Amino acid sequence: MGKRTPLYPIYAEHGARIIDFGGWELPVQFTGIQKEHDAVRGQAGLFDVSHMGEVRVQGPDAFAFLQRLTTNDVAKLSPGQCQYSLLCYDNGGVVDDLLVYKLGEENYMLVINASNIEKDIAWLQQHVTDGVQLTNASDETALLALQGPKAEQILAQLTDAPLDTLKTFHFLPDVKIGPVTTLVSRTGYTGEDGFELYVDQADAITLWKMVLEAGTDHGLIPAGLGARDTLRFEARLPLYGQELSPEITPLEAGLSPFVKLNKGEFIGRDALQAQKENGVPRKLVGIEMRERGIPRPHYTVHANGKQIGEITTGTQSPTYKTNVGLALIDTAYSELGTEVYVEIRGAQVKAAV
Structure with missing residues (x-):
């Protein structure tokens, strides 16, 4: 059960x-x-x-702690405001995406994904300092x-x-x-x-x-x-485990507005800064099928006779009745209108970015 x-x-x-x-x-x-x-x-x-999951983060060092663990700028929050943010590993991969609520000056609530509750809390506890109290209120x-x-x-x-x-x-x-x-x-x-x-x-x-x-x-x-x-x-909102993972950075997932590289030190910043400077190798793009077939997660995407990435989410759009997907592919093929092929049951089916 x-x-x-x-x-x-x-x-x-x-x-x-x-x-x-x-x-x-x-x-x-x-x-x-x-x-x-x-x-x-x-x-x-x-x-x-x-x-x-809901985690309370309280105490005199709550702000500094969250500023160091999350990618967005916690300094921008007033009480009564929340922001979308991410927890990253040192290599820039994603621990989880979350909402940070500012309840008061030394009082925050994090809203995290159900499947990551234990992992996230372990990650927070691993980095917790004196002056920060974590409470799992899930x-x-x-x-x-x-x-x-x-x-x-x-x-x-x-x-x-x-x-x-x-x-x-x-x-x-x-x-x-x-x-x-x-x-x-x-x-x-x-x-x-x-x-x-x-x-x-x-x-x-x-x-x-x-x-x-x-x-x-x-x-x-x-x-x-x-x-x-x-x-x-x-609405092109990411789902952890599909558009985001320990192997996918927020920059690859198109979430750079929520990564404030200039706010000061945070976990994963150096790796993300380097990725930005060297050019992000992969990019999350929307694709639309040009031939019959529905793109499903993990179907491979091809161009020029080679694999360039894979589908992260795909279905028939209930609103538009078109067969569409999100795909993480080599940045070189991410221009709008680029023709690509999705492998569906052994066949290469035409699609476009």
Whole structure:
């Protein structure tokens, strides 16, 4: 039996189909991936993402510690603000991608990927200094994501919090939604507007039911991991283990805006600086199939009769009905429009960058 989120008991009510996701029993879909994907693009979807990890970083040296471990510039954060960032190894490869929340002057929260919780915490502990206290809050924290163009309208029915002035990558720490206290963050992983709601796990089911009910007239439906993946992929958001890994640097993955090489010393900086100066050898590009076939992860990509890389994510886009993928390929072939071939079941199938 895998790990379960506090919402597991109500999955069945919504007809969830459960899969194993990194040791967790999670819903891949409720009513169907296409329907859930369309709901998020057009109205709204509600996701249980309670499997994500939350780590509190507190103390007088919390800022210096995070500045040394993460690639983005923590100095840019004010309380109530969060940023996308990465943890890197010395060689520039990625430990994990994450969100850094500034709760207060010596008080931060990191949101990390479920499959990396143990590894990330070990990495943080390996580098921890006096004056920094790490707390793994993953087990007591549940997380719901309300995503889509109707998200604000739906949530506004449940709270007096000033959602209309809450900017993206900003959050409100103690928002009352009915009887439940939540941290409301204007973030998400779908390419749409929306909110992530951090809540005590004991309140997760209450919050889920309230939000779903508030969204009844707005087309809100529960959404699973299948739609979460197609939505993030269309928005070109990376998934750890596919677009990012210990073997792939943030620069290769096209994430240089989140790597502040000029902020001072951080783990992986020298390697990333060198990669930038010598020219990034590989690049993550979008590809579109020109002939029949769907590109799938790990399918090889070819040009000029040689292998130049591989697909990291690929599917038929639910929104555009085109067969598209992300591919990590030699930079020499990354110009828009470059013709490449994807090997699908032994055949070389034409595609373009």
